[in-house]
Amino acid sequence: MTTASPNLNLRREAETLAAAYPALMAEAERVAAVVSQGVHGRRRPGQGETFWQYRNYHGSDSAHHIDWRRSARGDQIFVRENEWEAANTVYFWRDGAAGMDWRSSDKLPTKKDRASILCMSLASLLMRAGERCAVMNESRRPRSGRHGLERVTRRLAITEGAPENLRGDIPAHARVVIASDFLEGADVWRERLSRLSARPARGALIHIIDPAERAFPYKGRMQLRLPGNLQLPPLLVGRAERAQAEYQAKFAAHVDSIAQIARRLDWPLITHETDKSANTAMTALYAAIAGANA
Amino acid sequence: MPASLISGLIVGPVTFLAPLALLGLIALPLIWWLLRVTPPSPKKQVFPPLRILQDVMTEEETPDSTPLWLLLFRLLLVAIIAVALARPILFQAEGVTDRPVAIVIDDGWDAAANWNTAMREAETRIADARRKNLDVLLVSSYSGTDALPAFGPAADAMRQVKAMRPAALPTNHTSLANQLETTDLSGSDTVWLSSGIDFGGAATLAAKLETAQGAKRLTPNSEVSPLIPGSAEETANGFRAVWHRVETNSLRTTDVTAHGRDGAVLARADITFSPGVDTTEAEFELPSELRSRVTALRASGSNTAGSVKLLDDSWGRPLIGILTPKADTGSPLLSEPFYAQTALAPFADIYTGSLDELLPLAPSIIIMPDAARTSDEALKDFVETGGLLIRFAGPRLAKRPDDLLPVLLREGGRELGGALTWQDPQHIATFAEDSPFFGLKIPGDITVQRQVMAQPGAQTDSRTWARLEDGSPIVTSSQQGFGRIVLFHVTAGPEWSNLPVGGLYVDMLRRLLTLARSTPGKLQSGTGDWAPERVLSGYGRLITPPIEVLPIANDAFETTVISAEHPPGLYRQGARRKALNTVSNPDALSPMADYDGIKTAPYGETKPVTLGGVLLGLALIMLAIDAILALLVSGRLSNLRPRRAAGLASALVMAAIAITPIDGHAQEAIPTSDALELHFAYVKTGDARLDRMSDAAMTGLVTQLNMRTTIEPVGVRGLDPETDSLLFYPFLYWPVARDAPSLSLRASTALNAFMAGGGTIIFDTQDAGDQAILGNRTHPGLARVTASLDIPRLGAVPDDHVLTKSFYLTQVYPGRWANGTVWVDRNANGSARDGVSSVIIGSNDWAAGWAMDGNGEFIQSLEQDIPRQREMAQRFGVNLAMYALAGNYKSDQVHAAALIERLGQPEREPENMGPSILLDEGDEP
Secondary structure, X not given: OOOHHHHHHHHHHHHHHHXXXXXXXXXXXXXXXXXXXXXXXXEEEOOOOOEEEEEEOOOOOOHHHEOHHHXXXXXXXXXXXXXXXXXXXXXXXXXXXXXXXXXXXXXXXXXXXXXHXXXXXXXXXXXXXXXXXXXXXXXXXXXXHHHHHHHHHHHHHHOOOOXXXXXXXXOOOOEEEEEEOOOOOHHXXXXXXXXXXXXXXXXXXXXXXXXXXXXXXXXOOEEEXXXXXXXXXXXXXXXXXHHXXXXXXXHHXXXXXXXXXXXXXXXXXXXXEOOOOHXXXXXXXXXXXHHHHO | OHHHHHHOEEEOOEEEOOHHHHHHHHHHHHHHHHHHHOOOOOEEEEOOOHHHHHHHOOOOOXXXXXXXXXXXXXXXXXXXXXXXXXXXXXXXXXXXXXXXXXXXXXOOXXXXXXXXHHHHHHHHHHHXXXXXXXXXXXXXXXXXXXXXXXXXXXXXXXXXXXXXOOOOOOOXXXXXXXXXXXXXXXXXXXXXXXXXXXXXXXXXXXXXXXXXXXXXXXXXXXXXXXXXXXXXXXXXXXXXXEEEEOOOOOOEEEEXXXXXXXXXXXXXXXXXXXXOOOEEEEEEEOOHHHHOOOOEEEEOOOOOHHHEEEOOOOOOOOEEEEEOOOOOOOXXXXXXXXXXXXXXXXOOEEEEEOXXXXXXXXXXXXXXXXHHOOOOHHHHHHHHOOXXXXXXXXXXXXXXXXXXXXXXXEEEEXXXXXXXXXXXXXXXXXXXXOOOOOOXXXXXXXXXXXXXEEOOOHHHHHOEEEEEOOOOEEEEEEEEOOEEEEEEOOOOOOOOEOHHXXXXXXXXXXXXXXXXXXXXXXXXXXXXXXXXXXXXXXXXXXXXXXXXXXXXXXXXXXXXXOOOOOOOEEEEEOOEEEEEOOOOOHHHOEEOOOOOOOEEEEOOOOOOEEXXXXXXXXXXXXXXXXXXXXXXXXXXXXXXXXXXXXXXXXXXXXXXXXXXXXXXXXXXXXXXXXXXXXXXXXXXXXXXXXXHHHHHHHHHHHXXXXXXXXXXXXXXXXXXXXXXXXXXXXXXXXEXXXXXXXXXXXXXXXXXXXXXXXOEEEEXXXXXXXXXXXXXXXOHHHHHHHOOOOOOOEEEOOOOOHHHOOOOOOOOOOOOXXXXXXEEEOOXXXXXXXXXXXXXXXXXXXXXXXXXXXXXXXOOOOOOOOOXXXXXXXXXXXXXXXXXXXXXXXXXXXXXXXXXXXXXXXXXXHHHOOOHHHHHHOOOO
């Protein structure tokens, strides 16, 4: 019970957030290659399960397309066409590094929580629109519908978010949403994202920043260390306030470089600070995905 | 060297008592090293973008160490602690000498108040001399041995000083000078630890002391100079004591306590000496019973025998009993005891009553007017055992003399200046020399119209204290047993003469008072010695007399001067007790002058100053500062700031709340429209439940009145008499709880004005049901509330009271209960209030009977003490409102039928008779 309750809380928060948006329909750019069949019709004949129309048989049609039952009623030969139905698949990857599970003050959520909330909200929106969602390399298959949402959000809440998952097998032209603080360095991420982009896949990046990471509000003698395992010895700073300006510049450069990578890949990037409302980020995310689909 | 290290290390003026603790200073370099190598611990912080930061600062700038100034600060801190632990003592150079020291100590009562300071001074000097191996000479009035004083080892002197106690006698400076007669003081220092009071011999001593090489006199400051009691005399409501002081330099305020026999403090009075003033008075207010129990007066803060005044048998106002006739119903100006009582009231404590009531009080004088004449055996005993009986003549005595008389009387009186007599009224002759009245001036207008006549004779002559101009006795007196009888041959009142209305009467009675200053049984004088009972110690405590104290011969007591054989204290002869006070004549004391060749200095200058405490305190403060500095250095000081700001903010908010006047209630103005529309009001008690009930009760009453009568009140007001205007309300319903507080001045003024202006207050104690438990005890809340109100004399509601017929005819006043008594102004047609009682006090919880909720339903159940109690309660409420509004208007209506009949009109049917129909309603079945 106790372990489930934070997840439930996260989910509830995410649902509330998602409720504020109209159903978002992710446009798939390339439909033909999408193998799986979805639920919403395209008002065009195509691959699907719902009957669309009968039309006269052309010579170019394959013989097994002929609807014999209809054709037997008269002299003409009809071909049965179904409505073209398509659904997109969106893969989520939420960074689960130790640094994500950190907040500078008790009043703020951890970066991980905020990332989870954003991802889950988006998933909720997408699945309401009939899209299928999955957690990259962790969900066995993309799912949709109410039950699917349960499973995906649960998975999003507890996902390890290991970087290896980014190498996971995703179908070409799938959509990818990556939420992270991108602190492993611009080079690492450039490499990771290029590979995804070459899949080919398109996606959106959510850059989560704790306000203290941007502002470096510390003073005096400080011993700073990385969260999690001690891969790096603690750094002793004599007068933290002296390094502030330089650090801020450096961090801004880091944010810039992430933005540059996104621009080069033509992926939308949403930069979100945890002291801001999650709604702001969702608005941006919505606009970004809607814009990308326009 | 080691020995000196253990006993003390002297560095300049500073002596270290525990010099080994200074070894702690060796630790300083160690601390230096430790502080240098241990930087303040950093604040730990998890920081994910550490890699980015690492690019900024790859290396810690410098190994951060304690800043030098902090290092020095901490070293200083440790050094101070080490020095403080070595118990440094600072001697001022002034008190230090290298010559033998002669110490003269005033050890009389005059030094007792300052004794501890003087002893500390002596010990300091002797200790100093001991350290320097100098001889010491110790001289004192009472503590020394018989041997002549001589210089001796300081250690002996120290022992001697430790055993010294102040005596209860004055310091004898002359004898001190005599002791030093043969001693050569040249080549030595003398220190005179003086009390500052000169008993006459100080100059002699000073002349001897100034032969020393360095002479110095220490004098106490005026705060410890003894306060000396002077005379004490009784006043009408207490007594007054004069206090003196010798040292008049400063303002001095203290208090004087009056103690009983067991030492209990009976009274306390403040005394204040202005600078330059040496006399002041302490006024005590004390009832006479307590006053006669006072046995000693003491000045607080001046614990010396000189500040104690012992009081003996001569103390205390005489207690006078005046026999009053059993039923003395006459007006006071005509009653006999009145004149004697008025004349004596300023000088004595007077009790009136029957003999049985008076004798247990043990009065010293009994005054017996003729109307209260008795020859009871108890009265005879009273006189036989030493009481003084003052009798006045009168018609009864004239008719039949009895045996409690100083002279034989002839039967019948003598009338002068009457319609049927020849003689003019007689004047009083000049008093003879052997009369106690001798010397009193006799006004010419004193005349005597009637008197009882004494049988002439030699005995009568010798017993006569005052005569008329024709020689007939007017005051006679004789011894009887241990006591005495004084007979005025006229009445105590002005019937027979105008003596009682003149000033002479007062003077004569005053002279008689001195004949009986004490309680009976102690009047008899003895001739034995006065044995010491309790004597004063130098500190002014009463102690068992030491063995050397001797009794004082009876005739020598008055002239006895206090000495070691006769110390001040209480002395006893049989049942009598006399006090020998320390100071008989405070005016003879004078402050010591400045003598040539002797330096005068205050006490306390050579007191060694212990520095340890100061240094440790300083170290603690530095430690506190160091804590802040440590935070500052480690950059964590800012952590404190928000919390401190929040604390400050919350403190400010609290203060703002505290000083914001809670005036929401006070400003709840009563609309002046209450003047136009009738409102009923109740007094808010602050108890929410009571107030709700009162509100509901008034609402119910308003409803009933609207339903039943032409009185149409529109609403109900709850009032606080302290803040709200009471102008517009005919009456106030006031439920009084047992814990009701007393009224403020403002509230009681407002309520008294309300009652004076015609308002009625209905007090309801709401406890008739508890009467069985409470009995008729005073209701504490009601007593408190009404203490400051003008409550008239009350009586239970009579059967014909207007309250019983102002609307309904009813004889019951029920609320929740029906059997509580209701009290109203006893005077039914009193004052200008139109016969309306200003208060109605009951306990029936009327609110319960009247209370209605918003739906017009009764909300309280009643006890059903009487049938139809609810209806009766309503009827009483209606009557009450009618009574408060219409006054005694209805009291006339009972006669309406008779009046109409008198007008000659045929009596009509009741329903046409207007108001009287209402009178009948109460009689409906």
